[in-house]
Amino acid sequence: MDAIRVxxxxxxxGKGQAPAVDGVSFTVGEGELFGLIGPDGAGKxxxxxxxxxxxxxxxxxxxxxxxxxxxxxxxxRSTVGYMPGKFSLYTDLTVEENxxxxxSVFNTKVSDHYALIRDLYEQIKPFKDRRAGKxxxxxxxxxxxCCALIHRPTALFLDEPTTGVDPVSRKxxxxxxxxxxxxxxxxxxSTPYMDEAARCDRIALIQQGRILSVDTPAGLxxxxxxxxxxxxxxxxxxxxxxxxxxxQAVSSYAFGEWAHAAFTxxxxxxxxxxxxxxxxxxxxxxxxxxxTIEDCFMDLMKRN
Numbered sequence: 001m002d003a004i005r006v007x008x009x010x011x012x013x014g015k016g017q018a019p020a021v022d023g024v025s026f027t028v029g030e031g032e033l034f035g036l037i038g039p040d041g042a043g044k045x046x047x048x049x050x051x052x053x054x055x056x057x058x059x060x061x062x063x064x065x066x067x068x069x070x071x072x073x074x075x076x077r078s079t080v081g082y083m084p085g086k087f088s089l090y091t092d093l094t095v096e097e098n099x100x101x102x103x104s105v106f107n108t109k110v111s112d113h114y115a116l117i118r119d120l121y122e123q124i125k126p127f128k129d130r131r132a133g134k135x136x137x138x139x140x141x142x143x144x145x146c147c148a149l150i151h152r153p154t155a156l157f158l159d160e161p162t163t164g165v166d167p168v169s170r171k172x173x174x175x176x177x178x179x180x181x182x183x184x185x186x187x188x189x190s191t192p193y194m195d196e197a198a199r200c201d202r203i204a205l206i207q208q209g210r211i212l213s214v215d216t217p218a219g220l221x222x223x224x225x226x227x228x229x230x231x232x233x234x235x236x237x238x239x240x241x242x243x244x245x246x247x248q249a250v251s252s253y254a255f256g257e258w259a260h261a262a263f264t265x266x267x268x269x270x271x272x273x274x275x276x277x278x279x280x281x282x283x284x285x286x287x288x289x290x291x292t293i294e295d296c297f298m299d300l301m302k303r304n
Contacts, residue, residue: 001030001066002027002028002029002030002063003028003029003030003031003032003064003065003154003155003186004027004028004034004051004062004063004064004155004186004188005027005028005061005062005063006024006025006026006027006047006051006060006062007025007060007061007062008023008024008025008059008060008061009021009023009024009025009047009050009057009059009060009061009062010022010023010024010057010058010059010060011046011047011050011055011056011057011058012058018208018209019043019058019209020043020046020209021043021046021047021050021057021209022043022208022209022210023060023210024043024047024060024206024209024210024211025060025211026204026211026214028186028188028202029186030184030186031181031184031185031186032181032186032187032201032202033177033178033181033187033189033199033200033201034186034187034188034189034200034201034202034203034204035189035190035191035196035197035199035200035202035203035204036188036189036190036191036203036204036206037190037191037192037194037196037197037203037204037205037206037293037297038190038192038205038206038207038297039192039207040192041208042206042207042208042209043206043208043209043210044159044160044190044206045084045085045159045160045190046209047206048082048157048159048188048190050062050069051064051069051157051188052064052076052077052080052082052157053069053070053073053076053077056070057069057070064076064079064080064155065079065080065154065155067079078106078151079153079154079155080153080154080155080156080157081148081149081151081153081155081156081157082148082156082157082159083144083145083148083156083157083158083159083161084159085159085160085161085163087132087140087141087144088144089132089140089143089144089147090132091131091132091133092131092132092133093131093132094128094129094130094131094132095124095127095128095129095130095132095135095143096128096129098132098143098147099121099143099146099147099150102147102150102151103150103151106150106151108150108151110150112152113149113150113151113152116149116152116180116183117145117146117149117150119176119179120142120145120146120149120176121142121146123139123142124139124142124143124146127139137164137165137166137169138165138166138168138169138172141161141162141165141169141173142169142173144161145158145161145173145176149180152185153185154185154186155185155186155187155188156180156185156186156187156188157188157189158177158187158188158189158190159190160190160191160192161173161189161191162174162191162193162196163191163192170193170196174196174199177189177199178199181201194292194293194294194297195293197217197293198217198293200217201216202214202215202216202217203215203216203217203220203293205220205296205297205300207297207300207301207304210304212297212300212301212304213296213300217293220293220296221290221291221292221293221295221296223296224291224295224296224299225299226250226262226263226264226299227262227263227265227266227267227288228260228261228262228263228288228289228290228291228295229260229261229262229263229267229269229272229286229287229288229289230255230258230259230260230261230286230287230288230289231243231258231259231260231261231272231276231284231285231286232257232258232259232284232285233283233284233285234276234281234283234284236254236259238280238281239252239259239276239281239284240252240253240254240259242275242276242279242281243259243261246261246263246267246272246275248263248264248265248267249261249262249263249264250262250263250264250299250302251298251299251302253298255292255294255295260289260295262295262299269286269287269288272286273285273286
């Protein structure tokens with residue numbers, strides 16, 4: 001049985017408005033770490049709120065743990081954990097008080113499932129008497145995850161949990177997700193960071209409320225359909241302009257210090273170097289490169 005099933009879910013806000021979620025379908029297997037990847041405004045939060053029964057869909061069906069999100073909302077609320085993108089714990093309560101409060105909401109005790117949160121809690125334990133509002137961003141994140149896990153949920157929903165968090169805390173957080181998956185907890189996580197997609201078992205790319213593709217990270221990269229080159233060593237605006245005018249160009253865009261350029265057919269590194277040199281960009285360097293998740297996302301957006 002699928003842990004999460006989404007079938008043609010649609011939700012709009014107001015008459016005449018474009019749907020925030022538009023005919024979305026996918027499934028998440030039990031114990032799977034599934035990523036919903038897309039930029040701000042893509043519909044990720046709306047979909048999460050439907051799945052945790054905070055919003056009703058306009059059309060379609062969805063279930064979590066075999067329970068319908070409309071009919072069985074009480075069962076779902078008692079068995080899932082949810083961590084919203086914005087810190088939403090009680091800022092005037094201490095770390096320990098927040099933990100005990102959320103345990104009581106689910107009619108359990110912190111000690112009942114302490115083994116599940118031990119690794120996380122040990123990192124914030126020195127601050128157990130500090131008010132939650134006074135914690136650093138990384139510590140707030142860890143506390144929020146502890147509270148979401150306090151009743152040992154069967155499915156965990158994490159809505160952009162690493163936004164605004166430092167790189168070290170981001171890595172620690174994803175390491176923790178790997179350990180939770182090993183415990184058999186199904187995890188659905190959304191993120192705008194394409195590099196985090198590689199840590200998931202499968203991912204769904206979403207844009208403007210629609211799913212562009214569902215695949216493993218490796219499968220998505222392997223299916224990239226164009227020869228791809230990384231080009232650098234010259235002013236970015238001039239590089240992008242010249243690459244866009246190449247007769248075989250599909251797309252070109254900045255990728256850090258490099259430009260990534262895709263072509264309908266492989267122009268060859270030497271020929272591409274010569275093309276840029278003839279355009280006055282003799283300092284430009286050219287090398288073939290493998291597609292990243294971001295390259296795949298940009299290509300799917302262009303095609304859709």
